[in-house]
Every structure is written in structure tokens, then in C-alpha cells.
Amino acid sequence: xxxxxxxxxxxxxxxxxxxxxxxxxxxxxxxxxxxxxxxxxxxxxxxxxxxxxxxxxxxxxxxxxxxxxxxxxxxxxxxxxxxxxxxxxxxxxxxxxxxxxxxxxxxxxxxxxxxxxxxxxxxxxxxxxxxxxxxxxxxxxxxxxxxxxxxxxxxxxxxxxxxxxxxxxxxxxxxxxxxxxxxxxxxxxxxxxxxxxxxxxxxxxxxxxxxxxxxxxxxxxxxxxxxxxxxxxxxxxxxxxxxxxxxxxxxxxxxxxxxxxx
Numbered sequence: 566x567x568x569x570x571x572x573x574x575x576x577x578x579x580x581x582x583x584x585x586x587x588x589x590x591x592x593x594x595x596x597x598x599x600x601x602x603x604x605x606x607x608x609x610x611x612x613x614x615x616x617x618x619x620x621x622x623x624x625x626x627x628x629x630x631x632x633x634x635x636x637x638x639x640x641x642x643x644x645x646x647x648x649x650x651x652x653x654x655x656x657x658x659x660x661x662x663x664x665x666x667x668x669x670x671x672x673x674x675x676x677x678x679x680x681x682x683x684x685x686x687x688x689x690x691x692x693x694x695x696x697x698x699x700x701x702x703x704x705x706x707x708x709x710x711x712x713x714x715x716x717x718x719x720x721x722x723x724x725x726x727x728x729x730x731x732x733x734x735x736x737x738x739x740x741x742x743x744x745x746x747x748x749x750x751x752x753x754x755x756x757x758x759x760x761x762x763x764x765x766x767x768x769x770x771x772x773x774x775x776x777x778x779x780x781x782x783x784x785x786x787x788x789x790x791x792x793x794x795x796x797x798x799x800x801x802x803x804x805x806x807x808x809x810x811x812x813x814x815x816x817x818x819x820x821x822x823x824x825x826x827x
Contacts, residue, residue: 568629569622576604577617584621596621627697628658631689635660635701638681644669657698658689667703675710678703679738711744718748718757721770726754731771736761742768 572584577600582592590596598621607614625633632651639647639662647664662670671678682701689697700707721732734745742759745768749757754776758769 568625569620571601572619572621573616575616577619580617580619581621584619588621588623596623598622627689628653631658631685631699632660634688635681635685638684639670642669657700659700659702660685662701662703670703671706675706678706679740714741714744715748718745719752722749722752722755725770725772726752729772731769733760734768734770736765736767742766
């Protein structure tokens, strides 16, 4: 995207300086420019004359394109009382939106904020080979949301480990699903998978087939319903059940305990 302006001055140098001022850059920065009208002096100091006009332009960076797009979208949403703070480096750009109407920017469960971030990222990475990470946030909303999802993931994981029954969560975007998967990995005996397509894609937390609890619960379920062994009545061994065995006598003719005198 190209940003261009027309500077006006009493001569070409002043017109160029005016153009740089409109572009928001200092006078020592080099820009592409074209003189579209040279200055003409007034005849006899009274008649005619015209100022100089210079067209100057900058090839905007991906970060500049992303910033301009985001601000235009917010204006189109009639959210004009918001402030967009920008922090950027060579590999990332972070937008922090402040103002009274940030609730409209966040949307239901952050859906509007996620959409703004996705579209702004597309604009920033439209025609560049190097990927630019774009984050759109308001206050510390994303940090709070991430903490909430971590707690939710661990809570459901412990429940699944205890009951042995899988639990399906509500649909989430890839970023939120990744938070849930990471939280589940910290709990022994459970795993997580993503199921569904597009907007219905969600996380399912289920018992780990390799865990001891899973095998024990499976054995219990297989044995469930079988008639239990009845040991309420004592078992009486019949004569024919007893093994045939000679009496033990390790004491020779005196018996086991030796000879007993009367």
C-alpha cells in the first residue's frame, strides 16, 4: 500500500518539506517525490503567480498497512472514541485498544476481537515473504481469558481422570484449543483431541488408554453385571473331597512328640 500526499509551498523545497510533514516524517528522511507544479512569481509583484506543488509518497510497511486497516475498521464500526496503541518490531506488531466501547471490540467470548486480529494479520501478511505476528488486545483481556481456559482444562481433566468418562467442550478457535490441550497435558491419565469441522471444532478430553485407571475401569465395566461369588455359606469338605494322605509321623515308633511315659 502506498501513502501519498501533495505538499504546497512558495518553492519546491518548501512544498517537499510540507509533504514530509503530512507523511509524519522528519525533513532529513528521503522519500519518493514528483514536482507537479513549479512556483511562479507574481508579475510586477501584483498579478498572477502560483505556489509550488510536490507529490510525495511512501511505500508503507506491512505494520503500517495493518495499523491503517484496523483503525479504518473501528471507524466503520462507529467506534471513534477508541485509542489504538501500537508496539512493533521486525517480527511482530501488538495493538492495544483502549476506550469506553472496548466491550464491542471484545464481543461474545472474544469472538469480535479474534476476528479483528485474524483480518488484520491477513492484511499485514498479504504480500510479504517474512511472517509478521499480529496481536490485537484490549487491556489484559487475552491474559485473563487464557488463565480461565487453563483452569477449565485442568478441572475437566481431573474430572475425566476420576470418572473415566470423556467430556466434550464447547467450540473454540485454534488459539483457545491449544491452551486447553496444553493444560490437559499436565494431568496424568487423560488425553485431549480436537473433533468437528470449522466453527464446530472443539476439544474432547478423554481417559488415556495407557493409564492404569483406564484399565482398571475397563475391567470393572467388563465384570459389571456378572453374578458375584456367594461366600455367605461356609464350604464343607466331604470325605471324598479330602486328599488321600498317610499320617505324618517323623518320630519313628514313638510318634511325633516322642515317647510319653505313664
